[in-house]
Amino acid sequence: MSLELDDRQRAMLAEMGVRVWQPRVARPVPDDAAPPEPVTAQAVAEPPVARPQAAPAPAMRTPVPAPAPAAPVPVRAATEARRPMGIENMSWPALEAAVAGCTACKLCERRRNTVFGVGQPPALPGAAPRADWMIIGEAPGENEDLQGEPFVGQAGRLLDNMLRAMGLARDRNVFIANVLKCRPPGNRNPEPEEVAQCEPYLMRQVELVQPRVILAMGRFAVQSLLRTQEPIGRLRGRPHQYQGVPVIVTYHPAYLLRNLPDKAKAWADLCLAMSLMDAAGAEGGGAAR
C-alpha cells in the first residue's frame, strides 16, 4: 500500500488528531557526495486511501422551506395525529413533503425548518438520491433549524473534513440525515416519543438511499438505530446492522470537538468503515455510484 499522503490528507489527519511520520525533505546532494539513505514514510495509523476526485456538484439541499401543511395526507388515528400513513411506501418527494408537514410531536411547534437531509443529487428529478454512504446524526441544532440542512455548524465543519479524508463530500456519494428531523428546543436530548415518531421517516430514507454502509454518529443515533443502551465505547470496532445494512458506530463530531484525544479513535472507525465499503465492492471505497 502506498503511504504517500497529499496535502489534503495530511491536513485532515492533523484535523483528526492522527500524527503521521513524514519523510524528511530531501536536500540537494552535491555531485561528489555518497547517495543518501532512502527514507520511508510510516504512518502511525492506517493512512487514508487516495480516492478519485469527481468534479464538485452543487449539494442537493433537501431542506423544504416552511411547508404548506396542506398536502392532503391521510392520518393514522387521533393519538398519532398528523403523521401521515403509508410512509413505508412513499417516494422520495412524498417522504420529503411528509416530513415538511409533520406535526406528529411537539417539536413541530417551535421549528423554523424541518431538516430532511442532504446528499448527492438524484440521478433523475424526483428519484431517490442513491448513495453508498449514509451518515446518521442526532437532531438539528440551531443552525440546522435555521438553514434546513444537517450539520452546518462547527460540528458540521468537522464532519465535512472527515468526509473529505474519506474521499467523499456531502454532495458526493453520501446522504446525511438525523434521527430527528426537527430541533429539540435548547438542543436538549431527544425524547423517546420523538424518536419513535420520527423513526419511520429515517427507515424509509435508508430504504430509498440504499446505502452500503451507515456511519452512526453519537450516542443517540447509535442507540436508537441499534436499539441498545450500550455505550459507544462498547459498540465501536465491529459492524452492526440496521435494516440489513452494515452500521459502523463512531463518536459525534460535536463530542470530538470537546474530546480531542478521541479523534484518533474516530479515525480508526472511519478506516474500518472504508474497509467494509471496499469489501462491499464499491468503487474507490465508495467514491462514485
Ligand code: URA
Ligand atoms: N448534530 C447532529 O446530530 N445533527 C445535526 O444536523 C447537527 C448537529
